[in-house]
Amino acid sequence: MDDRIRIGLWQLNLRARKCVEALRKNGFDAHFLPDQEAVRDRVLAECDPAASVGFGGSLSVAELGIFEALSGRGKKLLDHGRVPPEERVATRLAQLTCDLFLTGTNAVTLEGCLVNLDMNGNRTNAMTFGPKKTVVVAGGQKIVADLPEAIHRIKTVSAPRNARRLKLSTPCAVTGFCEDCNSPQRICRVYSIIERRPPHSNITVLVCGEPLGL
Numbered sequence: 001m002d003d004r005i006r007i008g009l010w011q012l013n014l015r016a017r018k019c020v021e022a023l024r025k026n027g028f029d030a031h032f033l034p035d036q037e038a039v040r041d042r043v044l045a046e047c048d049p050a051a052s053v054g055f056g057g058s059l060s061v062a063e064l065g066i067f068e069a070l071s072g073r074g075k076k077l078l079d080h081g082r083v084p085p086e087e088r089v090a091t092r093l094a095q096l097t098c099d100l101f102l103t104g105t106n107a108v109t110l111e112g113c114l115v116n117l118d119m120n121g122n123r124t125n126a127m128t129f130g131p132k133k134t135v136v137v138a139g140g141q142k143i144v145a146d147l148p149e150a151i152h153r154i155k156t157v158s159a160p161r162n163a164r165r166l167k168l169s170t171p172c173a174v175t176g177f178c179e180d181c182n183s184p185q186r187i188c189r190v191y192s193i194i195e196r197r198p199p200h201s202n203i204t205v206l207v208c209g210e211p212l213g214l
Contacts (some may be wrong), residue, residue: 031207032209053070059213107158116191
């Protein structure tokens with residue numbers, strides 16, 4: 001490992017640990033995990049007691065291979081990205097009452113807030129109100145200082161990259177920059193900000209000391 005990567009990971013680790021402390025102060029069950037392998041092991045352990053597992057479309061969770069690891073274990077897996085279009089609404093609704101909901105986040109602040117793009121409200125509802133438990137996976141590169149920086153990251157990083165990934169016809173999917181567009185396919189229309197763990201919710205946040213997702 002060269003010095004550039006080593007120093008970068010050193011900084012991510014420091015920021016991740018500080019972020020976990022802030023999340024805990026805000027009522028979240030938060031944990032620092034040094035690398036992707038440790039995150040994968042922890043997520044699979046969280047899945048063990050769950051009969052039904054929902055997937056929020058997170059690339060971070062997809063990179064860990066959780067869906068594939070759970071296939072064939074007799075669990076009900078609810079991933080709206082893996083079903084035909086006519087079944088997606090029903091799958092999203094089922095995610096709201098699953099035993100465990102797995103998702104990522106677009107940004108997490110050093111103040112202990114989770115900030116996300118939320119195209120249809122399902123992610124926020126599934127994270128906070130419906131499932132018996134939610135596990136949020138956050139790559140170290142998604143840690144930002146505060147809410148303005150989180151919104152800036154969503155507009156300049158998360159939205160263009162996700163629009164490109166989803167093959168949407170938005171200006172940012174072409175230029176790579178936020179164009180503050182009026183495209184009907186614009187995905188940065190609604191943001192969800194969770195400053196404190198909502199009452200009666202069970203949210204675990206796993207902060208990785210390595211990059212994960214976009």
